[in-house]
Amino acid sequence: MNNKERMDLADWAVKEILRAGAQDASVDIANWRQIEVEFRDGSLDNLKESVQNSLDVGIYADNRYSTHSTNDLRRDSLGSFLSEAVAMTKYLGEDPDRRLPDPKCFEGREPRDLHIYDPSFVEVTSDQRVAAARRIDAAARALSEEIISCTGGYEDSVAESVKVTSNGFRGERQITSFGYGLLVTVKDESGGRPRDWNWAQTRFHKDLPGAEKMAKQAVEGALAKRGQAKMPSGTYDMVVENRSASKLLGALSGPMSGRSIQQKSSFLEGKLGQKIASDKLTVIDDPFIEYGLGSRLYDSEGMTARKRVLIDKGVLKSYYIDSYYGRKLGMEPTSGDSTNTVYELGEHSLEALVGMMKKGILVTSFIGGNSNRTTGDYSFGIVGMYVEDGKIVRPVNEMNISGNLTDLFGRLVEVGNDPYVWSSDRRPSLYFKDINFAGL
Amino acid sequence: MAGMTRRDFVKASAKGMALAAVPLIFKVDPIRAFTTPLGEHAALGDYYNHFGVDEATIRDVMAAALERGGDFCDLYFQHSIGSVIALEDNIVSRAGTTVDFGVGIRVVEGDQTGYSFTEEITPEAMKQAARTAANIAGESSNLPPDMLNFHKIPNYYPIETPWEDVKIDRKIPMLQNINDQIMSLDNRVIKAQVYFLDGSKHILIANSEGRAVCDYQPSARILARCTAEQDGRKENNGFDLAGRYGIEFFTPANIDRLAAETVRRTVVLFDAVKPESGEMEVVLAAGSSGILLHEAIGHGMEADFNRKGTSIFADKINKKVAEPFVSIVDSGTNPNVRGSINVDDECNDSQETHLVADGILTTYLHDRMSSRHYGVAPTGNGRRQSFRYPPLPRMRNTYMLPGPHTRDEIIRSVKKGVYCESFTNGQVDIGAGDFTFYVKSGNLIEDGRLTSPVKDINLIGNGPDVLTKVVMVADDFKLAEGGWTCGKGGQSVPVSLGLPTVKVSSITVGGTAS
Numbered sequence: 001m002n003n004k005e006r007m008d009l010a011d012w013a014v015k016e017i018l019r020a021g022a023q024d025a026s027v028d029i030a031n032w033r034q035i036e037v038e039f040r041d042g043s044l045d046n047l048k049e050s051v052q053n054s055l056d057v058g059i060y061a062d063n064r065y066s067t068h069s070t071n072d073l074r075r076d077s078l079g080s081f082l083s084e085a086v087a088m089t090k091y092l093g094e095d096p097d098r099r100l101p102d103p104k105c106f107e108g109r110e111p112r113d114l115h116i117y118d119p120s121f122v123e124v125t126s127d128q129r130v131a132a133a134r135r136i137d138a139a140a141r142a143l144s145e146e147i148i149s150c151t152g153g154y155e156d157s158v159a160e161s162v163k164v165t166s167n168g169f170r171g172e173r174q175i176t177s178f179g180y181g182l183l184v185t186v187k188d189e190s191g192g193r194p195r196d197w198n199w200a201q202t203r204f205h206k207d208l209p210g211a212e213k214m215a216k217q218a219v220e221g222a223l224a225k226r227g228q229a230k231m232p233s234g235t236y237d238m239v240v241e242n243r244s245a246s247k248l249l250g251a252l253s254g255p256m257s258g259r260s261i262q263q264k265s266s267f268l269e270g271k272l273g274q275k276i277a278s279d280k281l282t283v284i285d286d287p288f289i290e291y292g293l294g295s296r297l298y299d300s301e302g303m304t305a306r307k308r309v310l311i312d313k314g315v316l317k318s319y320y321i322d323s324y325y326g327r328k329l330g331m332e333p334t335s336g337d338s339t340n341t342v343y344e345l346g347e348h349s350l351e352a353l354v355g356m357m358k359k360g361i362l363v364t365s366f367i368g369g370n371s372n373r374t375t376g377d378y379s380f381g382i383v384g385m386y387v388e389d390g391k392i393v394r395p396v397n398e399m400n401i402s403g404n405l406t407d408l409f410g411r412l413v414e415v416g417n418d419p420y421v422w423s424s425d426r427r428p429s430l431y432f433k434d435i436n437f438a439g440l
Numbered sequence: 441m442a443g444m445t446r447r448d449f450v451k452a453s454a455k456g457m458a459l460a461a462v463p464l465i466f467k468v469d470p471i472r473a474f475t476t477p478l479g480e481h482a483a484l485g486d487y488y489n490h491f492g493v494d495e496a497t498i499r500d501v502m503a504a505a506l507e508r509g510g511d512f513c514d515l516y517f518q519h520s521i522g523s524v525i526a527l528e529d530n531i532v533s534r535a536g537t538t539v540d541f542g543v544g545i546r547v548v549e550g551d552q553t554g555y556s557f558t559e560e561i562t563p564e565a566m567k568q569a570a571r572t573a574a575n576i577a578g579e580s581s582n583l584p585p586d587m588l589n590f591h592k593i594p595n596y597y598p599i600e601t602p603w604e605d606v607k608i609d610r611k612i613p614m615l616q617n618i619n620d621q622i623m624s625l626d627n628r629v630i631k632a633q634v635y636f637l638d639g640s641k642h643i644l645i646a647n648s649e650g651r652a653v654c655d656y657q658p659s660a661r662i663l664a665r666c667t668a669e670q671d672g673r674k675e676n677n678g679f680d681l682a683g684r685y686g687i688e689f690f691t692p693a694n695i696d697r698l699a700a701e702t703v704r705r706t707v708v709l710f711d712a713v714k715p716e717s718g719e720m721e722v723v724l725a726a727g728s729s730g731i732l733l734h735e736a737i738g739h740g741m742e743a744d745f746n747r748k749g750t751s752i753f754a755d756k757i758n759k760k761v762a763e764p765f766v767s768i769v770d771s772g773t774n775p776n777v778r779g780s781i782n783v784d785d786e787c788n789d790s791q792e793t794h795l796v797a798d799g800i801l802t803t804y805l806h807d808r809m810s811s812r813h814y815g816v817a818p819t820g821n822g823r824r825q826s827f828r829y830p831p832l833p834r835m836r837n838t839y840m841l842p843g844p845h846t847r848d849e850i851i852r853s854v855k856k857g858v859y860c861e862s863f864t865n866g867q868v869d870i871g872a873g874d875f876t877f878y879v880k881s882g883n884l885i886e887d888g889r890l891t892s893p894v895k896d897i898n899l900i901g902n903g904p905d906v907l908t909k910v911v912m913v914a915d916d917f918k919l920a921e922g923g924w925t926c927g928k929g930g931q932s933v934p935v936s937l938g939l940p941t942v943k944v945s946s947i948t949v950g951g952t953a954s
Contacts, residue, residue: 040748046552046576048830049556049572053559065533068539069538071541071559081539091609092525098533126575148749149749192752192873195872264667264669265674367876368867368875369898370864370865370896378896381874381900381950383874397874398874399900400717402714402952403952436717438717438948
């Protein structure tokens with residue numbers, strides 16, 4: 001099936017849903033093909049290839065709402081599936097705020113090429129995939145005798161989707177995705193088997209980095225953890241590497257959702273226009289970045305994507321409001337989804353930020369922990385490096401940071417110049433002053 | 441492979457309530473119009489009909505899978521129907537269904553796996569998928585079995601009515617009852633959300649050793665959350681009950697409990713403080729504190745990590761890892777418990793596996809591949825999220841057996857520490873052995889007594905080290921009552937966990953600065 005055929009099927013499904021007694025409907029149909037190859041310690045370990053479909057409908061019947069999902073796209077079985085889904089919807093409670101977005105939200109969508117579909121996708125051969133996975137595994141193992149095990153992986157996928165609503169939305173999309181990376185485990189005389197990983201995710205095949213460079217970073221990262229141990233509890237400056245900074249920044253996005261605000265379970269409720277972080281934090285949602293992993297022309301409701309400022313020099317400017325919670329809150333919808341999250345960058349590299357710490361901890365990853373959306377309290381486990389006078393002294397682990405997110409982001413004194421491009425959240429490294437660490 | 445960047449973790453309540461799973465009210469699945477609705481313990485023939493296959497077709501597909509060689513292959517057929525109903529702002533205002541159907545085909549050669557799946561259960565589509573999976577092979581060769589033998593399995597989760605047959609109008613009043621109670625039990629409560637989630641999973645598995653099994657796996661859960669407000673401060677918490685239950689489990693007493701516990705666990709947070717940070721004695725309440733085991737030792741004992749040499753437990757079989765009164769089990773046979781399985785996802789019998797017996801590490805958790813690698817019998821731990829994935833060694837219900845002490849003497853023995861009662865999630869790095877779990881609520885212990893409530897602290901330690909520091913184990917074993925989900929390699933499976941009241945002599949508590 002191609003997108004034209006999916007569009008026809010979606011139009012038919014909308015008609016069926018209306019025929020069964022609903023007033024409005026939305027239909028999404030998608031197809032996804034994925035191939036994964038893994039090499040472990042010199043041998044092919046895993047090979048996976050498959051194709052899958054999905055059909056998701058939203059039903060609006062007599063002020064009632066339900067959603068349904070199936071992977072069987074045959075019309076003879078879909079017909080009864082849809083009519084029975086409509087019948088079931090009528091058992092639910094009335095909720096007049098449940099409606100499709102106002103059609104004016106679909107306006108202003110300009111056709112532009114976001115470079116999220118790589119036509120060279122079809123030219124990638126099985127041999128090339130296997131060779132890529134083999135190469136990165138071999139590159140890593142060539143770098144050190146201390147490696148216990150290494151797994152190198154390559155994957156690619158192509159997804160096609162259409163979306164249709166009964167009030168006029170029509171959209172389609174094609175996306176390619178490429179992934180490449182490795183996981184390395186090394187020996188450690190002091191017990192334990194430290195590991196590190198490196199993974200790149202891109203929209204275009206040409207943008208995948210080379211095996212040797214990726215392997216070097218992962219192997220060095222794992223070797224640097226040998227002898228890791230906890231240190232005394234205390235106050236330290238903290239630099240968080242861009243790769244892991246999403247753990248902290250991501251703790252803000254849940255409380256920014258329209259649902260959390262409306263259900264009064266957000267510590268950011270009532271804080272629009274107020275300072276929630278230092279002026280080093282400027283966060284923008286940008287759907288139009290070429291090759292961006294989150295780029296799109298319309299959101300999951302079909303609303304036209306727009307670039308917007310979420311946080312401006314520490315001041316909260318916008319929530320993630322979909323059309324439903326917009327109505328419940330009496331606010332204009334922004335979008336319930338995030339696209340590419342970009343940050344105003346600073347001047348310093350990660351190395352330079354580390355060089356600025358007199359007594360601090362470079363956090364290379366977090367382990368577990370959680371944050372409380374309603375109060376902003378958090379507690380996260382960390383793994384990293386102890387730094388003294390700007391130099392890495394020894395690896396640390398089994399430590400924890402704990403506090404409140406408002407206080408934490410008030411202590412953000414620098415951001416790096418190093419956006420993490422392998423994610424739709426393109427965060428830089430972050431420098432925080434005087435953070436409490438729990439350890440010995 | 442993107443799955444490798446995900447650490448191994450356990451999560452409690454589903455924050456992402458975008459599950460599009462809804463209760464069906466119809467006797468026959470609307471998509472497939474099966475001739476035989478599957479009863480709770482149907483025969484193999486019924487399952488063949490359900491999936492529209494027969495033994496000859498299955499053997500043909502296996503022949504295609506083994507065309508290029510390979511020691512083994514299996515076919516995993518799945519039909520799942522899931523449902524969610526959600527109540528918010530006093531209205532049952534949203535519901536969703538998910539129907540999923542397909543077959544996964546795996547070819548194994550030594551330690552190597554080829555995998556493909558299809559949603560089209562026709563001979564042509566299945567053979568094409570089989571040939572794709574066969575690309576892993578090229579060494580040995582094998583033939584499909586002459587016949588498939590139906591391997592009978594016990595039933596650890598009998599229920600009265602399959603969930604596909606439970607009408608939505610039986611569930612809605614339960615949610616409304618819980619909501620009404622929550623909103624009236626305490627005048628500080630300002631918001632409530634209640635969810636009813638249930639699922640039916642029908643599976644048929646056949647392998648090239650000639651074994652075929654089928655199973656019906658129900659699951660059900662009611663989850664409630666509320667927000668309360670006092671003096672301008674807000675607190676939010678929740679409570680859930682989950683298991684392989686039928687609707688009969690949700691009795692009036694359980695409905696009342698869902699409401700009462702949700703409110704109690706929320707309002708107690710107003711008085712809660714954060715303890716100091718640093719190493720201290722910690723007492724874990726009986727029940728879902730079993731997350732300690734899941735993270736500290738469970739993942740590290742999954743045999744694939746040990747086969748690859750990446751787990752900190754890789755050289756610890758038959759060694760002493762804990763005091764002699766510590767015995768840890770991973771079992772799939774607990775009646776109606778969320779992590780129980782009648783058979784694993786590779787046709788192997790479920791069992792009660794003794795990981796640690798009287799302080800000695802005795803066995804890993806094996807799937808078929810690792811059991812052959814180590815030359816031992818499989819332990820029934822080969823599980824998969826769905827037909828889209830090959831199986832991996834996974835946990836089921838992981839718990840510690842009762843010990844010689846009592847809860848009272850354990851608490852009395854602590855001069856300064858923390859008592860941990862409820863948890864939200866945990867994570868482990870199986871190589872370094874670091875693990876953490878997040879304590880949502882508990883109490884300080886001061887001079888042998890429970891004092892102020894505490895909240896929102898992460899505990900962090902080293903798995904093998906913490907096991908040696910379990911110094912007291914009480915006789916009051918409990919399994920978790922709520923829904924726990926384990927993630928590994930990009931696949932989620934339902935699990936449970938349990939513990940008696942236990943004292944750990946030292947673990948780092950991520951509190952506030954002193």
